[in-house]
Amino acid sequence: VHIIPLTLPTTVQVLPKRGMRMTYATVLRVLKKRRKLAGPERLRHRSEWDNWNYKAELFAFAKRLNEPVSEETLRTAFTHKSYIIHEENRRKQLGLSTEDIEVKLNDNSALALKGTEIMSSFIKAFIRHSYPDLPEEGVAVLHDYLMTDDTLSHISTNIGTKDLILCAEFPVENPTLATVFKALVGAIATDMNQKQAETFVLDFVLTQLVGKDVFDIWEIPNPLATLDALLKKHGRTPAESRLVFESGRNTIQAIYKVAVYSDKEFLGQGPGESVA
Incomplete structure (x- = not known):
């Protein structure tokens, strides 16, 4: 009897099986059913997630706008007065001492007032320069249109302020968004100069008139x-x-x-x- 020795290959090649397991589709159907039974996910603030870093977000926000505003000034600009009142009331309900109740933060009221004055005067001057034949009634209408809460809140949302605002209500309402934007203008004027703040208004506010007819705004x-x-x-x-x-x-x-x-x-x- 002649015995032939068995030779094995030195390397074994394992080919992966393409496609998904048959049970994978069943798992997806079950997960979808459970999601439907649980209802839509609750709307949560960005700060509730684990990877939230407020200091890093403030730094990134200043870099996105290319405005060298200090972190302390930005914190003030994003702190609404309602947040301080809400936080102090919450600490009172917890029974903390008088020293611990006080929130050591400055609200953005002063910065918003300063920003409002700068925006109002610069917008009127720019409109008078751009439309020399426009009567004062038209100047006032365009000025009021650009200074409305709807316009300023739209700008504020699109530059990424919504997740950074410290306020009592959630979701953030339009008046609060508009106030924060005015405070940002005041913050730029405080840390830098008024000329830089006017350039900021020119880039973000007055550009809202691009593509719009004056008589579509002024009836x-x-x-x-x-x-x-x-x-x-x-x-x-x-x-x-x-x-x-x-x-x-x-x-x-x-x-x-x-x-x-x-x-x-x-x-x-x-x-x-x-x-x-």
Whole structure:
């Protein structure tokens, strides 16, 4: 009997099995069912997560804006007065001593007031420079539009302030977001100078007018009376309207073009569907 020795390969190659186990889809279905039964996850503040580092977040925020504001000033700008009141009341309920109840933080009221003054004066000056023929009523309307809580809270949210604000309410409301943005302008003016704060306002606030028509923001209730008041202010006669073109009278596609003159000088023209 001739015995043939068995030779084994020196290396064994193990090929992985592609695809997922058959039980994996079942596990996913069970997890989805449990998630549905538990309901949506509770809305939580960013600080409740384990990897939260407030000091690092303040440092990163200043670097993102490229504004060398100190950490102490940033803490003040992000601390709303409601947070201090809420924290002191919470400590009183815990029965702490009088010394421990006081929260050693400064709120952003002073910085917000300073930022409001800088923003208001610079916005008006910029609008007057950019629209030299715009009456003061229009300047006031554009100024009020840019200073509203909706506009400033939109800017504040998009530069990443929502997770850094210390306040009593959650989610953070629009007035609080707007106040924090004003405080940031005041913080830049405090740690640097007013010129840098005005540049910050130019970059983030006045750019909200890009792509917008003035008359989409300023709805004039009586345009002709406003025009007459403006002409009177410049020592000119009231405006006169004249029909300069018409087409399709007594049809559903009628069009009329009316021109406005003052002292026999052409001011402008516009189309309409009726003469009235």
